[in-house]
Amino acid sequence: MELEELKTPCLVLDIERVRRNAERMAERVGAQGANLRPHVKTHKCVEVARLQTRGHNGAITVSTFAEARAFARQGFTDILYAVPVEPGKFDEAIELSRECESFSLITDDLEIPALLNERARRAGVSLDLFLKIDCGYHRCGVEPESAEALEIPRRILDSSNLRFRGILTHAGHSYHCRTKEELLALARHERDVMIEAAERLRSLNIPVPTISIGSTPTITHVDHLDGIDEARPGNYIFFDAFQATLGSCGFDDCALSVLSAVVHRDRARLKIVLDAGAIALSKDRGAVEFDPDCGYGLVLDLQGRDTGARIGALSQEHGEVLLSDEESFNRFRVGTRVRVLANHSCLTAAQHSHYNVLERGSIVDRWEIQRGW
Amino acid sequence: MELEELKTPCLVLDIERVRRNAERMAERVGAQGANLRPHVKTHKCVEVARLQTRGHNGAITVSTFAEARAFARQGFTDILYAVPVEPGKFDEAIELSRECESFSLITDDLEIPALLNERARRAGVSLDLFLKIDCGYHRCGVEPESAEALEIPRRILDSSNLRFRGILTHAGHSYHCRTKEELLALARHERDVMIEAAERLRSLNIPVPTISIGSTPTITHVDHLDGIDEARPGNYIFFDAFQATLGSCGFDDCALSVLSAVVHRDRARLKIVLDAGAIALSKDRGAVEFDPDCGYGLVLDLQGRDTGARIGALSQEHGEVLLSDEESFNRFRVGTRVRVLANHSCLTAAQHSHYNVLERGSIVDRWEIQRGW
Numbered sequence: 194m195e196l197e198e199l200k201t202p203c204l205v206l207d208i209e210r211v212r213r214n215a216e217r218m219a220e221r222v223g224a225q226g227a228n229l230r231p232h233v234k235t236h237k238c239v240e241v242a243r244l245q246t247r248g249h250n251g252a253i254t255v256s257t258f259a260e261a262r263a264f265a266r267q268g269f270t271d272i273l274y275a276v277p278v279e280p281g282k283f284d285e286a287i288e289l290s291r292e293c294e295s296f297s298l299i300t301d302d303l304e305i306p307a308l309l310n311e312r313a314r315r316a317g318v319s320l321d322l323f324l325k326i327d328c329g330y331h332r333c334g335v336e337p338e339s340a341e342a343l344e345i346p347r348r349i350l351d352s353s354n355l356r357f358r359g360i361l362t363h364a365g366h367s368y369h370c371r372t373k374e375e376l377l378a379l380a381r382h383e384r385d386v387m388i389e390a391a392e393r394l395r396s397l398n399i400p401v402p403t404i405s406i407g408s409t410p411t412i413t414h415v416d417h418l419d420g421i422d423e424a425r426p427g428n429y430i431f432f433d434a435f436q437a438t439l440g441s442c443g444f445d446d447c448a449l450s451v452l453s454a455v456v457h458r459d460r461a462r463l464k465i466v467l468d469a470g471a472i473a474l475s476k477d478r479g480a481v482e483f484d485p486d487c488g489y490g491l492v493l494d495l496q497g498r499d500t501g502a503r504i505g506a507l508s509q510e511h512g513e514v515l516l517s518d519e520e521s522f523n524r525f526r527v528g529t530r531v532r533v534l535a536n537h538s539c540l541t542a543a544q545h546s547h548y549n550v551l552e553r554g555s556i557v558d559r560w561e562i563q564r565g566w
Numbered sequence: 567m568e569l570e571e572l573k574t575p576c577l578v579l580d581i582e583r584v585r586r587n588a589e590r591m592a593e594r595v596g597a598q599g600a601n602l603r604p605h606v607k608t609h610k611c612v613e614v615a616r617l618q619t620r621g622h623n624g625a626i627t628v629s630t631f632a633e634a635r636a637f638a639r640q641g642f643t644d645i646l647y648a649v650p651v652e653p654g655k656f657d658e659a660i661e662l663s664r665e666c667e668s669f670s671l672i673t674d675d676l677e678i679p680a681l682l683n684e685r686a687r688r689a690g691v692s693l694d695l696f697l698k699i700d701c702g703y704h705r706c707g708v709e710p711e712s713a714e715a716l717e718i719p720r721r722i723l724d725s726s727n728l729r730f731r732g733i734l735t736h737a738g739h740s741y742h743c744r745t746k747e748e749l750l751a752l753a754r755h756e757r758d759v760m761i762e763a764a765e766r767l768r769s770l771n772i773p774v775p776t777i778s779i780g781s782t783p784t785i786t787h788v789d790h791l792d793g794i795d796e797a798r799p800g801n802y803i804f805f806d807a808f809q810a811t812l813g814s815c816g817f818d819d820c821a822l823s824v825l826s827a828v829v830h831r832d833r834a835r836l837k838i839v840l841d842a843g844a845i846a847l848s849k850d851r852g853a854v855e856f857d858p859d860c861g862y863g864l865v866l867d868l869q870g871r872d873t874g875a876r877i878g879a880l881s882q883e884h885g886e887v888l889l890s891d892e893e894s895f896n897r898f899r900v901g902t903r904v905r906v907l908a909n910h911s912c913l914t915a916a917q918h919s920h921y922n923v924l925e926r927g928s929i930v931d932r933w934e935i936q937r938g939w
Contacts, residue, residue: 454655
C-alpha cells in the first residue's frame with residue numbers, strides 16, 4: 194500500500210529509522226556494560242519492543258498494566274512497571290507476577306511495603322520491588338540521602354513476600370537542559386548519585402542487586418555507565434521534534450509522523466487547515482522553552498522533507514498552519530497530503546490504534562498500539 | 567460497583583448531570599423553534615447521543631467517520647460530518663451516504679463540488695453538501711460576503727449528483743469571550759450573519775433549505791433563534807472546567823471526571839502525584855487566558871467536591887499537584903482516590919475507551935467511546 198491510499202489522519206512509522214535508533218542505543222548501552230531495559234511507553238507496541246531488545250535479555254519497562262498484560266502475553270517475561278504502585282493496583286500486580294518470570298514494581302513510600310507484603314502473603318506470591326530515588330527531577334522518589342532511602346529497603350527485606358530488587362531513578366529534568374555540557378553533567382549526576390546510594394545500602398549489609406537509571410537524553414550523553422546495571426531510555430526509538438530541537442538526535446532520526454490531508458485553504462490569510470488536530474497529535478507544547486515558534490508540529494512533505502511550515506493552532510480535529518508566502522501557499526490544495534512531525538512522539542502514538550509501517554516508501558505492515566490502563 | 571472498585575485512571579460520568587444538561591439544551595433550542603443537531607464529538611457515545619436527541623428528530627453532528635460509522639450502525643440516520651471534506655475521504659463518504667437516510671458533508675472550497683460530483687456520479691449516489699461560512703472564528707469557511715459564498719452554492723446546484731443542503735457556521739471564537747455581554751453580541755452576530763447570507767442566496771433564487779449554527783457558549787447565551795433551522799452545540803452535555811470558568815455553566819453542571827489514585831506524596835514539597843497524567847487528561851491548557859493558575863484540572867474528592875487543589879504539571883502517566891498547606895497534604899495518602907475535573911472534556915473523553923456511568927453514587931453501566939477516524 195502507498196501513503197496516498199491510507200485514510201487520514203494516521204500514524205506512519207519509518208521502520209528503517211526505528212531499526213537504526215534501536216541498534217545505536219543497544220550498542221551504546223551494551224558497549225558500556227549495562228543491560229538495556231527500554232521504556233515501551235513511547236510506542237506501546239510488541240513489534241517495536243522486539244527490535245529494541247535484540248542482543249539484550251528482553252527486559253522492558255512499562256507505564257501501564259495494559260502494556261504489561263499485552264507484552265506478557267506476547268512472550269516478554271521480565272517487565273518493570275515504573276510508576277509507584279498504590280494499593281488499588283495490588284491485585285492486578287499479583288496477577289501479572291504470575292504471568293511473568295519477573296514482574297517488578299517500584300515504591301518510594303514507607304507504608305507500601307507492609308501493605309503490599311500482606312496482600313502478597315495472602316495470595317501466596319513473592320513480589321519484586323525497587324526503591325525509587327529522586328536524582329533531582331522531583332517528580333517521584335525519595336531523596337538519596339534521606340532516612341527513607343535506608344528504611345524502605347529495610348522494610349522490603351524484612352517482608353516475607355517481597356524481594357528487594359534494587360534502586361531506580363529517572364532524570365526527567367534532562368529534558369530541560371540547554372547545552373551538551375549541561376546534559377553531560379546531569380547524566381553523570383544521575384549515575385553517580387545512584388552508585389553512592391547503592392554504596393550506602395551495601396555498607397549497611399543491604400544487598401542491591403540492580404542499579405537502574407535512564408532517560409533518552411542522559412543515556413545518549415553519558416560518558417560511561419560503570420557500576421550501573423541497566424538503562425531505561427524510551428523516547429530514542431522514535432525521537433521527535435522536541436528531542437531534535439534539544440540536540441538528542443537529528444531531524445532525520447525521527448521515525449514517527451502523522452499522515453494528514455489539507456481540508457481547507459484561505460489565500461487571504463495564507464493559511465491551510467489539516468485534518469490532524471489535537472486528538473491526532475496531542476496538545477504537547479514541545480520545546481517551547483527553546484523555540485517559542487515551535488507550534489504543535491512540523492509539516493513535512495510525503496517524502497519526509499521539512500516544508501518549513503508549522504502547526505500553529507490545534508482544535509479537536511483541525512490543525513491550522515500559517516504559511517510564509519504565496520509560493521508556499523500554492524503548494525497546497527484541499528486534499529494535498531503531508532506528514533506532521535509531532536512535538537512529543539510518546540503522546541502522539543498513544544492517540545492512535547496502530548502504526549502504518551513504512552519501508553522504502555511503501556506501507557508494508559500494520560502494528561497494534563496497546564492503549565488504555 | 568463502587569468508585570473504590572474501579573481501576574484507575576478511568577472516566578466517571580455523572581449521568582444525572584448529563585440528563586439535566588441534555589434536557590436544558592433540548593428545551594432551550596426547541597423553545598426557540600430550532601432543531602437540535604448536537605455535536606457528538608464531545609462524547610463519541612451512542613447512549614449519550616440518545617439522551618441528547620430526545621424530543622428532537624435524532625439528527626447529530628460528527629467530527630470523524632469513525633463516529634459516523636458507529637452511530638449509523640446504531641440507528642442514527644441523519645448525520646452531518648462537520649469537517650470540510652477532502653478527496654481522500656470521498657469514497658468513505660459515499661459508503662456512509664448509503665447507510666444513512668441523510669449523510670451531509672460540508673465544503674468551503676471552489677474545486678470540491680466538481681470533484682465530489684464526479685465521484686458521486688460514478689458511484690451512482692447523490693450527496694448532501696453544506697456551504698461552510700466563516701462568521702469570525704477564521705478557522706474554516708468562506709467569508710459571508712465573498713464571491714465564493716455565492717459561487718460554491720451555484721456549483722453545487724449545477725451538479726447532477728449533489729444537493730445543496732444549506733449554510734453552516736461555528737462561532738468557535740466564543741470560547742475567548744470575557745463577559746456575558748460580549749458573548750451575547752457574538753451569538754447575535756453568528757445568527758444574523760447567517761440569516762443575511764441566506765437572504766442573499768435566496769434573492770438570487772438559490773434555495774437554502776437549512777441554516778445551521780452553533781457552539782455551546784453562543785447557543786447558551788443567544789436571545790432568540792428566529793430564522794435559524796438548527797443548532798449544533800456539543801460541549802454542553804458534559805461541560806468542563808473551561809466552560810465553568812467562562813461562566814457557560816456552574817462547576818456542579820460538569821458531568822465528566824477522571825477517577826485517579828495518589829501514587830506518591832512528598833511532605834517536604836507539599837506535593838502529591840496522581841496516576842492521571844497527560845494521556846488520561848490530555849494536555850489542554852484550559853482557560854489559561856482567564857485564570858493563569860488553572861493548571862490541567864481541578865482535584866475533586868470522591869463525592870465531587872472541590873478540594874481546592876489543581877494539577878500543576880503533567881507527564882505521560884503522572885499528574886503533579888502542589889498543596890497549599892500541611893492540612894491539605896494530610897488528606898492524601900498513597901492510594902487515596904480523587905476525581906479530576908479536566909479542563910476540556912472533549913479531549914479528555916477521547917483519551918479513553920469507555921465511561922463508567924455514575925448514578926446516585928454507584929457505577930451502574932459502562933458505555934463505549936467511538937475513537938479513531
